Amino acid sequence: MPTTITVTVNGTTRTNEVDExxxxxxxxxxxxxxxxxxxxxxxxxxxxxxxHLNGKAVxxxxxxxxxxxxxxxxxxxxxxxxxxxxxxxAAFKExxxxxxxxxxxxxxxxxxxxxERNPNPSEAEIRRGIRGNLCRCTGxxxxxxxxxxxxxGTGGKK
Amino acid sequence: MVxxxxxxxxxxxxxxxxITGRGRxxxxxxxxxxxxxxxxxxxxxxxxxxxxxVSAAAALPGVETVFTGADLxxxxxxxPAGWTIKDMVAPPHPPMAFEKxxxxxxxxxxxxxxxxxIAADAAQLVDVTYEVLPAIVDAEKATxxxxxxxxxxxxxxxxxxxxVHGGDYATAAKSAEVVVKxxxxxxxxxxxxxxxxxxxxxxxxxxxxxxIYTSTQIPHLMRLLFSLITGHPEHKLRVVAPDVxxxxxxKLYLYAEEVICGIIAKNLGRPVKWTEGxxxxxxxxxxxxxxxxxxxxxxxxDGTITGLNAHIYANLGAYLSTFAPGIPTVLFGxxxxxxYKIPSISCKVTGVxxxxxxxxxxxxxxxxxxxxxxxRMVDMFAQEIGRDPLVVRRKNFLAPxxxxxEVATGVKYDSGNYQGALNRALEIFDVKAFREEQRxxxxxxxxxxxGFSTYIEICGMAPSAVAGALGAGAGLWESSTVRVHPTGKxxxxxxxxxxxxxxxxxxxxxxxxxxxxxxxxxxVLHGDTDRQQFGTGTFGSRSLAVGGQALMMSLKKxxxxxxxxxARELDADPxxxxxxxxxxxxxxxxxxxxxxxxxxxxxxxxxxxxxxxEPGLEETSFFDPENFTWPFGAHICVxxxxxxxxxxxxxxxxxxxxxxxxxxxxxxxxxxxxGIAQGIGQALQEGAVYSSDGQLLTGSMLDYAVPTAEDLPxxxxxxxxxxxxxxxxxxxxxxxxxxxxxxPAVINAVVDALKHLGVKHxxxxxxxxxxxxTINDAKVAQRANRSVSAVKGS
Ligand code: FES
Ligand code: FES
Numbered sequence: 024m025p026t027t028i029t030v031t032v033n034g035t036t037r038t039n040e041v042d043e044x045x046x047x048x049x050x051x052x053x054x055x056x057x058x059x060x061x062x063x064x065x066x067x068x069x070x071x072x073x074x075h076l077n078g079k080a081v082x083x084x085x086x087x088x089x090x091x092x093x094x095x096x097x098x099x100x101x102x103x104x105x106x107x108x109x110x111x112x113a114a115f116k117e118x119x120x121x122x123x124x125x126x127x128x129x130x131x132x133x134x135x136x137x138x139e140r141n142p143n144p145s146e147a148e149i150r151r152g153i154r155g156n157l158c159r160c161t162g163x164x165x166x167x168x169x170x171x172x173x174x175x176g177t178g179g180k181k
Numbered sequence: 182m183v184x185x186x187x188x189x190x191x192x193x194x195x196x197x198x199x200i201t202g203r204g205r206x207x208x209x210x211x212x213x214x215x216x217x218x219x220x221x222x223x224x225x226x227x228x229x230x231x232x233x234x235v236s237a238a239a240a241l242p243g244v245e246t247v248f249t250g251a252d253l254x255x256x257x258x259x260x261p262a263g264w265t266i267k268d269m270v271a272p273p274h275p276p277m278a279f280e281k282x283x284x285x286x287x288x289x290x291x292x293x294x295x296x297x298x299i300a301a302d303a304a305q306l307v308d309v310t311y312e313v314l315p316a317i318v319d320a321e322k323a324t325x326x327x328x329x330x331x332x333x334x335x336x337x338x339x340x341x342x343x344x345v346h347g348g349d350y351a352t353a354a355k356s357a358e359v360v361v362k363x364x365x366x367x368x369x370x371x372x373x374x375x376x377x378x379x380x381x382x383x384x385x386x387x388x389x390x391x392x393i394y395t396s397t398q399i400p401h402l403m404r405l406l407f408s409l410i411t412g413h414p415e416h417k418l419r420v421v422a423p424d425v426x427x428x429x430x431x432k433l434y435l436y437a438e439e440v441i442c443g444i445i446a447k448n449l450g451r452p453v454k455w456t457e458g459x460x461x462x463x464x465x466x467x468x469x470x471x472x473x474x475x476x477x478x479x480x481x482x483d484g485t486i487t488g489l490n491a492h493i494y495a496n497l498g499a500y501l502s503t504f505a506p507g508i509p510t511v512l513f514g515x516x517x518x519x520x521y522k523i524p525s526i527s528c529k530v531t532g533v534x535x536x537x538x539x540x541x542x543x544x545x546x547x548x549x550x551x552x553x554x555x556x557r558m559v560d561m562f563a564q565e566i567g568r569d570p571l572v573v574r575r576k577n578f579l580a581p582x583x584x585x586x587e588v589a590t591g592v593k594y595d596s597g598n599y600q601g602a603l604n605r606a607l608e609i610f611d612v613k614a615f616r617e618e619q620r621x622x623x624x625x626x627x628x629x630x631x632g633f634s635t636y637i638e639i640c641g642m643a644p645s646a647v648a649g650a651l652g653a654g655a656g657l658w659e660s661s662t663v664r665v666h667p668t669g670k671x672x673x674x675x676x677x678x679x680x681x682x683x684x685x686x687x688x689x690x691x692x693x694x695x696x697x698x699x700x701x702x703x704x705v706l707h708g709d710t711d712r713q714q715f716g717t718g719t720f721g722s723r724s725l726a727v728g729g730q731a732l733m734m735s736l737k738k739x740x741x742x743x744x745x746x747x748a749r750e751l752d753a754d755p756x757x758x759x760x761x762x763x764x765x766x767x768x769x770x771x772x773x774x775x776x777x778x779x780x781x782x783x784x785x786x787x788x789x790x791x792x793x794x795e796p797g798l799e800e801t802s803f804f805d806p807e808n809f810t811w812p813f814g815a816h817i818c819v820x821x822x823x824x825x826x827x828x829x830x831x832x833x834x835x836x837x838x839x840x841x842x843x844x845x846x847x848x849x850x851x852x853x854x855x856g857i858a859q860g861i862g863q864a865l866q867e868g869a870v871y872s873s874d875g876q877l878l879t880g881s882m883l884d885y886a887v888p889t890a891e892d893l894p895x896x897x898x899x900x901x902x903x904x905x906x907x908x909x910x911x912x913x914x915x916x917x918x919x920x921x922x923x924x925p926a927v928i929n930a931v932v933d934a935l936k937h938l939g940v941k942h943x944x945x946x947x948x949x950x951x952x953x954x955t956i957n958d959a960k961v962a963q964r965a966n967r968s969v970s971a972v973k974g975s
Pocket of ligand 2: 120121122123124125126127157158159160161375426427681
C-alpha cells in the first residue's frame with residue numbers, strides 16, 4: 024500500500040509516496056538518491072546504513088520509511104557545511120580512518136553521535152560506542168584514532 | 182598544493198569523496214530503463230533439478246521475464262578455472278544450474294522485474310522440484326569410498342593431487358632425534374568485504390557494446406574470461422570497477438552473476454542490476470582457507486630443524502573458482518620453508534570437491550595457511566625439546582641475504598634479514614619482563630601467554646613465465662600510461678584496480694615526486710577497460726611492486742623525452758640540463774629555467790621539437806618482474822585467558838614488518854592494522870560452519886563473528902627496511918602481511934599460556950568454550966597422570 028510521507032532530509036523537506044515496506048535506507052538511496060548511506064547486511068549487524076533520525080543515530084535498515092514521516096533525517100551528505108567538512112569527517116581523513124570507504128558514512132554518523140553523548144570518551148568507550156558498526160579494512164585502529172582526534176578538537180581530551 | 186615525496190604520509194586523495202558520501206559503488210548506479218534481477222537459489226546442497234515452474238512468478242505484475250538455467254544454458258557457457266594443476270579434473274561450472282545443484286546457493290533461475298522488491302517477491306514464487314541427493318562437506322571424508330560424488334568427472338571428488346619435494350624427508354625423519362606430529366585445522370572463513378558484490382549490465386544493440394559495472398578486483402581479466410566463455414567480442418565489452426568496497430580476494434574471479442546479468446541485458450536490450458544481499462553473499466561469494474593438515478616436523482635436540490612434511494586436504498567447494506587451484510598449492514606448498522633453513526620439505530595437497538561454497542583466495546591466500554602451519558610446528562618442536570621458541574627460531578633462520586636465496590621448496594627469496602626484524606620486535610617488546618609478569622599472574626590465577634610469528638610472504642605477482650609454469654593461465658604483469666597534458670597536468674592510467682589500497686594517492690605521490698608536479702595536478706584512473714590499457718588488477722599485494730614499477734618505467738620515458746625537449750627550448754646540450762623539483766635549468770646559467778608545464782606545452786605545440794621526435798608527451802609501459810617479492814616480519818602477541826570461562830583476549834600486539842621501501846607509511850600502517858585484524862579474527866572467532874547435509878549454519882552476520890571494535894586492541898607497528906632489487910622502488914608489498922602473520926602469533930600465545938597444563942596445540946577459532954574445554958581436558962589429564970604416578974610410586 025503506497026503511503027504519503029513527508030520527511031526533512033539534510034534540511035530539505037520532501038513529500039513522497041512510498042511502499043509501506045520500504046526501508047528508510049532504501050527511501051534515502053532510491054527515492055532521495057542519497058547513495059552515501061550504504062547497505063552492508065540484511066540482519067542489522069553492520070551499521071553501514073547509520074543515519075541520524077530526529078537527532079539520534081539509527082540503523083536505517085531497521086526503520087521503515089513511513090516511520091520517519093514528519094521526522095528529520097541527517098545523512099553523511101548533509102554533514103559538511105559551505106563546503107567545509109564536519110570535524111569528524113576531517114578527523115577520519117587526517118587519521119586515515121578509512122580504506123575502501125564503504126563503512127565510513129555509517130561509522131562517521133555513529134561517531135558523531137557518540138561524541139554528542141560523551142564528548143570525552145576513553146578508548147574503551149569509543150570501541151564500545153562503535154561496536155555496532157563493522158569495518159573489515161582498518162582493524163578499527165585508525166577509526167579509534169580519528170574519534171579521539173575529533174574529540175580533542177571539539178573540547179574533549181586526547 | 183602538495184608536493185609529495187616518497188616516504189611521506191600524504192593524506193589520501195580518495196577520502197574527500199568517500200567521507201562525504203560521494204563515492205560511487207555499483208549499487209549506486211542507476212541507468213535509464215533499468216530492470217532488477219533476483220536469483221532463485223538452491224536451498225539444497227546436492228540435488229537433481231526435476232522441474233522449474235516459473236508461471237506464478239512470471240504472472241506477478243511488474244515482472245518482465247523469468248529465465249531458467251535451461252533457457253540460458255547455451256549462452257552462459259561454463260565458468261573457467263584460470264589456474265591448472267597437472268592432471269587436474271575441471272568439471273563444467275554452469276553459471277546457472279540446469280540439471281543438478283551442488284551447493285546451497287547455486288542459481289537455478291533469474292527473475293527480472295521493474296523493482297527489486299517485486300523481483301524478490303517473484304523469486305519466491307518460482308517453484309523448483311528437486312530430487313535431493315546425499316551431500317558431503319568434509320574434504321577428507323569426501324575422498325573416501327562411498328562418499329557422495331559431485332561431478333561425473335571425478336569418482337573420488339578429488340580435483341587434483343599436487344606435490345613438492347625438496348631434499349629427502351623420509352631419511353631426515355629417520356635420522357632425526359625428534360619427530361613431532363600434529364593435525365592442524367585451518368578453518369573455513371567468509372571474507373565479508375563490507376560491500377557485497379553487485380553487477381549492472383548495459384547493452385547497446387546498435388553497436389553490440391556491452392558494459393558491465395561490477396565490484397571486482399580484476400576488470401581486464403574479468404572481461405577476457407567473460408568474452409572467452411560467452412563469445413561476446415572482447416573489444417566490444419567494457420568492464421568498469423567503480424569504487425569497490427573491499428574485496429580481500431573474494432572479488433578476484435569471473436562470477437556467475439556477472440555472466441548472467443550480461444547475458445540477460447543482451448537478451449532484453451535493457452540495463453539490469455543485481456545486488457547481492459549479505460546472506461546471499463555468504464553462499465554465493467567465495468570462501469577462504471579450509472585445510473585439514475597432517476604435519477610432521479623433525480630435528481635434533483640442539484634445536485636444529487631438519488625436515489618438514491605435510492599432507493593437506495584442501496576443500497575447494499563445489500566447483501573450481503578462477504584461481505582456486507593455485508591457492509592451496511603454489512601459494513601454500515612453496516611457502517613451507519618460512520624464514521628457515523629446512524633441508525628437506527615434502528608436501529602433498531589433495532584438492533577436493535565438496536557440497537560447499539567454492540573456496541579461493543582470501544587475504545593472504547595460501548600464505549596464512551602455510552605460515553600458521555610452519556610457525557605452529559616450530560613452536561611445537563621447541564616445546565618438545567624444551568627450548569625457548571625464540572632460540573629455536575634464531576638457530577634455524579636463514580642468514581641475512583641481499584641477492585637471492587633458494588630454499589628446499591625450489592623458490593628463490595629476493596632479500597631478507599629475519600634476525601633484524603625479530604630484534605626490532607624484541608626492542609619494542611620486553612620478553613624478560615613479560616615472563617616475570619606471566620609467572621606472577623599465574624599465581625593469581627590469571628593466564629598470560631606470548632606468541633611469536635616470524636613469517637615470510639610472497640608478493641609481486643608475478644613473473645609471468647614462472648607463474649605460467651606453475652599453472653597460471655595468463656601472465657600477471659602490470660601496465661601503466663602516463664599522459665602529460667599540454668598544461669602540465671598528468672593523468673595516470675593503471676592496470677591495477679584498487680578497492681581500499683589508496684592507489685590514487687600513492688601512485689600520484691610517485692608522479693609528484695618524480696615529475697615535481699603537485700599532487701592536485703595528478704589524476705590516477707583505474708578500473709575501466711575502455712579507459713586503461715590491459716592490466717592484471719589488484720591482488721596478492723602486487724600493485725606497488727608490479728604496477729608501481731610499470732608507472733616508474735613510464736615516468737622514466739616521459740622524463741627522458743621531456744629533458745630533450747627542455748634542452749632544445751633552453752638551447753643547450755641535454756647533458757647540461759638539470760631537472761629538479763619540476764624545473765629544468767642549466768648548471769651555469771641560473772636565469773635559464775623552464776618549468777615542467779612549459780615543456781609539456783612545447784611537446785604538444787610541437788613548434789620546436791628535436792628532429793624526428795614525435796609530438797605529445799605520453800608513455801605506456803608493461804612490467805613483467807623477474808621474481809616475486811618476499812616480504813617478512815616478526816609479530817608478537819600477548820593473550821590473557823580467563824581460566825574459568827576460557828575467554829581469550831588480545832592484551833598486546835606488536836608487528837614489525839619488512840616490506841622493503843615504503844611510499845606512504847600511513848597507508849602501509851593502515852593495511853597492516855586491517856590485516857592483523859583479519860588474522861586475529863580467524864584465530865579468535867571467525868569460522869564458517871556447515872551441517873553435515875551442507876547447510877551453512879553461519880549463514881548471516883548474526884551467526885558469523887566478524888570482529889567488532891571491541892574484539893580488537895590497538896596495534897603497535899614498526900618496520901625494518903630490506904629493499905628488494907626486483908623493482909626500482911625497492912617495494913615488496915604490504916596488503917596481506919598482517920593476516921599472514923597474525924593467526925599463529927595468537928595461537929602460539931595461547932599455547933604458551935596453557936603449556937604448564939600440558940597443552941601442546943589448539944585449533945582455531947578460540948571460542949571460549951573451546952578454550953575452556955582444552956584447559957579442562959588438560960587438567961583432567963594432569964590429574965590422571967598424577968594418580969597414575971602416585972599408584973606407581975606407592
Ligand atoms: S545495512 Fe547492515 S545494519 Fe543496516
Ligand atoms: S573502510 Fe572498508 S569497511 Fe571500513
